[in-house]
Structures are given as structure tokens and as C-alpha cells.
Amino acid sequence: MILELNQQSAISNQQSRIIMSAKKNWPLWEVFVRSKNGLEHRHFGSLHAADAEMALENARDVYTRRNEGVSIWVVESKHITASNPEHNGELFEPAQDKVYRHPTFYDLPDDVKHM
Amino acid sequence: MSEEQIKNLEAEFEARIARDEKIEPKDWMPEKYRKTHIRQISQHAHSEIVGMLPEGNWITRAPSLRRKVALLAKVQDEAGHGLYLYSACETLGISRDELYDQLHSGKAKYSSIFNYPTVTWADMGAIGWLVDGAAIINQVPLCNTSFGPYARAMVRVCKEESFHQRQGYEIMLKLCEGTPEQKELAQDALNRWWWPSLMMFGPTDAESTHTEQSMKWKLKRKTNDELRQQFIDQTVPQADILGLTIPDPDLKWNEDRKSYDFGEINWDEFWQVVKGHGPMNKERMKARVGAWERGEWVRDAAMAHAEKQQDKKDKQAV
Numbered sequence: 295m296i297l298e299l300n301q302q303s304a305i306s307n308q309q310s311r312i313i314m315s316a317k318k319n320w321p322l323w324e325v326f327v328r329s330k331n332g333l334e335h336r337h338f339g340s341l342h343a344a345d346a347e348m349a350l351e352n353a354r355d356v357y358t359r360r361n362e363g364v365s366i367w368v369v370e371s372k373h374i375t376a377s378n379p380e381h382n383g384e385l386f387e388p389a390q391d392k393v394y395r396h397p398t399f400y401d402l403p404d405d406v407k408h409m
Numbered sequence: 410m411s412e413e414q415i416k417n418l419e420a421e422f423e424a425r426i427a428r429d430e431k432i433e434p435k436d437w438m439p440e441k442y443r444k445t446h447i448r449q450i451s452q453h454a455h456s457e458i459v460g461m462l463p464e465g466n467w468i469t470r471a472p473s474l475r476r477k478v479a480l481l482a483k484v485q486d487e488a489g490h491g492l493y494l495y496s497a498c499e500t501l502g503i504s505r506d507e508l509y510d511q512l513h514s515g516k517a518k519y520s521s522i523f524n525y526p527t528v529t530w531a532d533m534g535a536i537g538w539l540v541d542g543a544a545i546i547n548q549v550p551l552c553n554t555s556f557g558p559y560a561r562a563m564v565r566v567c568k569e570e571s572f573h574q575r576q577g578y579e580i581m582l583k584l585c586e587g588t589p590e591q592k593e594l595a596q597d598a599l600n601r602w603w604w605p606s607l608m609m610f611g612p613t614d615a616e617s618t619h620t621e622q623s624m625k626w627k628l629k630r631k632t633n634d635e636l637r638q639q640f641i642d643q644t645v646p647q648a649d650i651l652g653l654t655i656p657d658p659d660l661k662w663n664e665d666r667k668s669y670d671f672g673e674i675n676w677d678e679f680w681q682v683v684k685g686h687g688p689m690n691k692e693r694m695k696a697r698v699g700a701w702e703r704g705e706w707v708r709d710a711a712m713a714h715a716e717k718q719q720d721k722k723d724k725q726a727v
Contacts (some may be wrong), residue, residue, distance in 0.1 A: 318712050340496040359486070
């Protein structure tokens with residue numbers, strides 16, 4: 295895309311979107327950081343980078359400027375498959391009536407210790 | 410979807426927010442909620458990015474190494490804050506390029522405070538003390554806002570912001586303890602930044618168009634006027650410690666209200682700057698767009714390199 299910005303702003307939004315999509319932009323990456331050993335990696339946010347190595351370096355600068363982490367994972371966002379909240383009913387509701395999966399479901403006399 | 414169905418969804422949505430539930434990106438949301446959030450979060454991100462310019466101006470001229478590392482770190486934080494916020498905004502289905510395009514074409518707004526010039530070193534002190542002070546008051550309530558990615562970004566931003574204000578106040582303090590000329594610099598900076606800082610809270614409640622809706626969605630917890638009053642009440646004693654005079658002859662403690670009364674804000678000036686006629690609007694956009702355009706070949710080269718590396722890997726795998 296070799297377009298001067300002033301030209302670009304003169305054309306419609308939709309057109310400029312088409313032009314922009316013709317050019318390959320830095321993809322989006324999701325960043326996971328382990329804040330200290332013993333803890334799991336947690337999702338911290340996302341960022342754009344040309345490749346995995348740059349994503350790691352950028353993640354270090356964007357998300358760990360104050361010793362927030364000891365380990366970073368990055369994964370390109372497009373590789374994440376997410377559940378759809380509209381299907382939350384069929385996905386998660388079946389667990390709600392399975393109280394027998396919890397220890398409090400079982401009636402035991404108070405005298406029974408260590409259980 | 411029928412109008413009736415949408416009405417029901419909207420009612421359920423509002424009820425979720427009223428119960429303090431968070432809204433996450435893939436949840437159903439009213440179009441107006443999405444648009445309002447894209448507008449506010451992107452304006453916020455743009456403000457962080459443009460906000461680097463007035464201070465970046467002084468990095469090479471900081472008076473000591475201590476001041477230089479602090480200012481560098483502060484400006485780097487602002488870049489970081491802009492990036493947290495852009496990625497929060499992108500979860501609403503708008504691309505980074507569209508967001509940049511809106512900023513660069515002048516379609517999107519950013520905080521007007523950055524359209525004022527930074528002419529002396531004391532301005533670095535006044536900005537940290539007043540501008541970051543006002544920003545903190547605006548931002549703290551957003552840590553509890555209804556949209557999850559925005560709230561999470563704000564928690565991180567607020568944690569980092571307090572060093573910004575303290576480093577600014579320390580600059581002011583040192584100038585005020587210095588020679589009469591240095592103290593004069595500090596007073597001059599306060600004179601120039603005081604009123605624009607008060608304007609950072611936006612128009613008066615009577616003039617503010619978005620307040621009611623924003624309160625409902627917890628994009629706002631207090632009104633513009635309440636936040637402005639809070640800022641004045643906490644800043645006046647800080648000026649007293651510096652031995653500086655707030656440039657408002659009508660500023661007076663009101664014993665009944667337990668608050669400061671203050672003079673009339675020049676709203677004409679506010680609207681002029683919002684509309685693009687502030688002292689530095691053109692300069693800021695020129696610097697921002699210039700940096701983006703001069704960086705284009707670097708971004709393209711990085712992408713080309715990444716693709717080549719990938720090709721190489723793919724071939725080795727065969």
C-alpha cells in the first residue's frame with residue numbers, strides 16, 4: 295500500500311478498510327505470564343508483532359516492566375478456539391444439578407473424624 | 410431478531426450490569442454499548458499515545474540523569490498504557506489499523522490537555538503533578554467499569570500511574586526549594602497548567618451529554634463536576650506545601666461545603682481546543698502521523714522477514 299495519509303483520509307472508510315486489508319499487518323498475539331515459579335501462566339493481554347520472537351520481546355516491554363513475570367508464553371490469537379457464551383447453557387448448566395460431585399452431598403454422622 | 414427479542418436481551422443486559430456482573434467481549438451487547446466503548450476506550454488509548462509527545466520533547470534536555478531515567482520510564486509507561494487500551498478496544502471488533510486511521514485522520518479525539526505546549530522544564534513537573542493527578546481521579550473509578558477488558562487494563566494503568574504523579578511533584582518541590590528564578594519557573598508552569606487541568610474533567614454536568622448513560626454502564630461513577638471538585642480539594646493543599654499560588658482569585662475555602670469555591674472556567678477556550686484550534690493540535694498530529702509514516706518501512710521489513718523465516722521453516726519440514 296503506497297498511499298499518502300491525506301489521500302487516504304479523503305476516501306471513504308470502507309474503501310480504506312479494503313486497502314488496508316490488502317496489506318499484511320502484524321498479527322495479534324495473546325500474552326500469558328507466570329508471575330513467579332509455582333504459579334500458572336495467566337492471560338495478561340494481547341499485542342501485535344510480526345513473529346513469535348518479536349511478540350515475546352514486545353510482551354516483555356509491554357507487560358513486565360516492573361518484575362511482573364519470570365516466564366512468558368505468546369500464541370497467535372487466531373490459534374485460540376473459544377467457547378461461545380450463547381452456548382453456556384448446554385455447556386455449563388449440566389454441572390449445576392450434579393451436587394453429588396461435592397463432598398457436602400453425603401450425610402455422615404458428626405462423630406466421623408478426618409473425612 | 411425481532412424488536413421484541415432485542416428489547417428483552419437489552420433488559421437482561423442492563424440487569425446484569427446493575428448486578429455488577431462484567432461484560433466480556435463475546436457476550437451479546439447492545440450496539441450502542443459497543444460503539445460507546447469503542448469511542449471511549451480508543452479516545453483513552455489515543456490520549457496515552459499523543460500524551461507521550463509533550464514530555465518526549467524534554468527527555469534529551471532533562472537536567473540530570475535521575476530526571477532523565479524517570480521521564481523516560483514515564484513516557485514508556487504511557488506507550489504501554491496506550492497498548493493495553495488499544496488491545497482492550499480491539500476485543501470489540503475493531504482493528505488496530507482502523508483505530509490508528511481514526512486518530513490520524515482527525516476523526517477520533519484525544520485529551521485536549523496535550524494540545525498545550527511544554528515550554529520549560531517546570532512543565533514536566535506540572536504535568537506529572539496536575540495532569541497525571543487529574544487523570545488518576547478520572548481513571549480510578551474505571552477499574553470497576555462493566556466491560557471486563559477495559560476494567561482489567563485500567564487496573565494495570567492505575568497501578569503504574571502513581572509514580573508519574575509523584576515524580577512530577579518532586580520536580581516541582583525541587584524547583585520551589587531552589588533559586589527565585591527556579592521557583593518562578595514552577596509558578597509559571599502552575600499558572601499555565603491549572604485551568605487546562607480543570608478542563609480535563611470535561612464540560613459541566615449541565616452541558617455533559619453522555620453522563621446518564623455512562624453512569625448506567627459504570628463508565629462513570631461520579632459526575633464531571635464532582636470529580637473536578639475532588640481534584641481541586643486535594644490539589645490546593647499540595648500547592649500550599651510548594652508555596653505556590655493557584656492562579657484563581659476566586660478560589661476560597663467554603664466552610665459550609667467543606668470544599669473550595671473556585672472561579673469560572675473559560676469554556677470557550679475548552680471548546681476551541683476540542684475543535685482543533687488549540688496551540689499545538691496541528692503540531693501533535695503532524696508529529697504522530699510523521700512517526701507512523703516514517704516507521705512504515707520498518708513494519709513492512711519486519712513482516713517480510715517473518716514471512717521469509719516461516720517459508721524457510723516450512724521447506725525444512727518437507
